[in-house]
Amino acid sequence: MQYKIGVDIGTTSTKAVLFDEKNNIKAIANEAYPTFRPTPEKSEQDPKQIYEAFRRAIKQLTAQVEPDGEVLFLSFSSAMHALMAVDEAGQPLTNMWIWSDNRAQRQIEKLKQQADWQKYYHQTGTPVHPMSPFAKLLWMQEETTLCEHAFKLIGIKEYLFYHLTGKYVIDYSIASATGLFNIHDLEWDNEILAELQISPEKLSQPVDVTTAFAFQDAQVALELGLSERTQLIIGASDGCLANLGTGANDKGEVAITIGTSGALRMTMDKPYLDPEGRTFCYYLSPGKWVVGGAVNNGGNVLEWLNNILYEEDKRIYSEMPLALKETDIGAEGLLFIPYLNGERAPLWDGTARGTFHGLSAFHGKKHLIRAALEGVMFNLKEVLNILEEIGGETLAIKASGGFLASDEWAQLAADILGYPLTVSHSLESSSLGAILLVEEDHGVLTEGKQILSRAKFVEAYAIHYKNYIRHRNALRHLELQKDTF
Known part of the structure; x- marks a missing residue:
């Protein structure tokens, strides 16, 4: 038996999935690690903990391989926008600054005062936002001497690959999300690096997504x-x-993922850029580009609310079905703006903040839960509307992510977005996508169940969505005017 392993280096954990020759899942290993928040605007992880989590996950899977079986390859997926500094021995000089790190907000606000700030987006496909390594380097240059003293400035996958292969390499896909990579030329953007005063030698070598490497040390493999x-x-x-893993590979097919955060994405045959810079455009593979918008606020909103409402961990998920059943659409006038962690799409503003609006003594826990869920989904509906402006009509929505574990949340998503959701046959879509990337025909996917949108609910939510946008715009106006008071 020949096996393949898809490795997904995520925000909360590294997940490794063992697939057989027909891409059936044989085993899954999931190893978690913490995020450190030394100040409200900083989000960091320990790269050594992530490397050890990867090692533990792989060992769990290989222990289940049949004695005469062989793992042909490991293919890697990872979260974007991470940055860290390492010395000549590949040892960390910093923690890993992850996508939710907003320390560079002041530098980005200053940059956006320039008339030509949109050029950075149009050259790189990466929105101008504190999440990007470009922004983090602006902060690093201004606040530290790390750019000068670091041997390399890298992301988490690059860190793992160096310790496995001895090479500093970055795939075109991750590179296209750094804000430093020219998506038209598929190489580091020399103009941007010059403005940052960063030598290309400080960065990893860009390579295409199917590039294969060998273990530097056979002992590590053993x-x-x-x-x-x-x-x-x-x-x-x-x-x-x-x-790729959900099968959203043709024009008009939208993938939705909601886990800790969330995203909506379309696959295109060439780079598509939004004139207002509201969407990203990242490389997937030759002739395939992914255009979309990622939000900071998804399942983490419910985790936050759980910590406020309940003593028991994750109780909110068992309370959710009853909350949606026993409250009406619109939560009796309670509206939630979900920007608890700043926001990427549709605002691209790390200073944005969340709001419960219309709160009264009548409202209870169930109303808070419903309003929070509706707010998260209204935010994603706005991203979908922007995506349709750029990429055209939505023909199908294919879903993956932890939110599908709740039938009620999945139904709410179908009703608010106004389209049926086709559930991915494999919930491990990123790991499966990493495997399919290697296969010439990208594999044949079997679709799972479909969650139909219900017409009367679609109409009702459309009214409440307009109310959400109206209040959001008014509150944003007040928020943006606060410095003038």
Whole structure:
């Protein structure tokens, strides 16, 4: 038996999935690690913890491989927008600054005062926002001497690959999400690097997404339960691979993923850029580009609300069905703006903040839960509307992510977005996408169940969505005027 392993280096954990020759899942290993928030605007992780989580996950899977079986390759997916500094030995000089890190907000606000700030987006496809390594480097240059003293400035997949292969390499997909990579030329943007005063030698070598590498040390392969013949495929970003893994590969097919955060994405045959810079455009594979918008606020909103409402961990998920059943659409006038963690799409503003609007003594826990869920989905509906302006009509929505574990949340999504949701046959869409990336025909996917949108609910939510946009715009106006008071 020949096996393949898809490795997804995520925000909360590294998940490794063992697939057989027909891409059936044989085993899953999931190893978690914490996020550190030393100040409200900083989000960091320990890269050594992530590397050890990867090692533990692979060992769990290889222990289940049949004695005469062989793992042909590992293909990697990872979260985007991470940045860290390392020394000449590849040892961290910083923690990993992840996508939700907003320390560069002041630098981005200053940049946006320039008349030509949109050029950075049009050259790189990456929205101008504190999440990007470009923004993090602006902060690093202004606040530290790390750019000068670091040997390399890299992301998490690059860190793992260096310790596995001895090479500093970055795939085109992750590179296209850095704000430093010219998506038209598929190479580091020399103009932007010059403005940052960063030498290209400080960055990893860009390579295409199916580039294969060997283990630098056969002993490392053996410790992981692998053969020294096992190839390491560099892979792509988690969002792009989720499109591939859910089968959203043709024009008009939209992939939705809601986990800790959320995203909506379309696959295009060439780069598509929004004149207002509201969407991203990232490389997936030759002739395939993923256009979409990612939001900071998804399942993490419910985790936050759970910590406020209940003593028990994750109780809100068991309360959710009753909350939606026993409250009406619109939560009796309670509206939630979900920007608890700043926001990427549709605002691209790390200073944005969340709001409960219309709160009264009548409202209870169930209303808060419904309003929170509706707010998260209204935010994603706005992103979908923007995406349709750029990419055209939505023909199908294919869903993946932890939100599908709740039938009620999945139904709410179908009703608010106004389209049926086709559930991915494999909920491990990014890991599966990493495997399919290597296969010439990108595999044949079997679609799962469909969640139909209900006409009367679609109409009702459309009214409440307009109310959400009206109040959101008014509150944003007040928020943006606060410095003048």
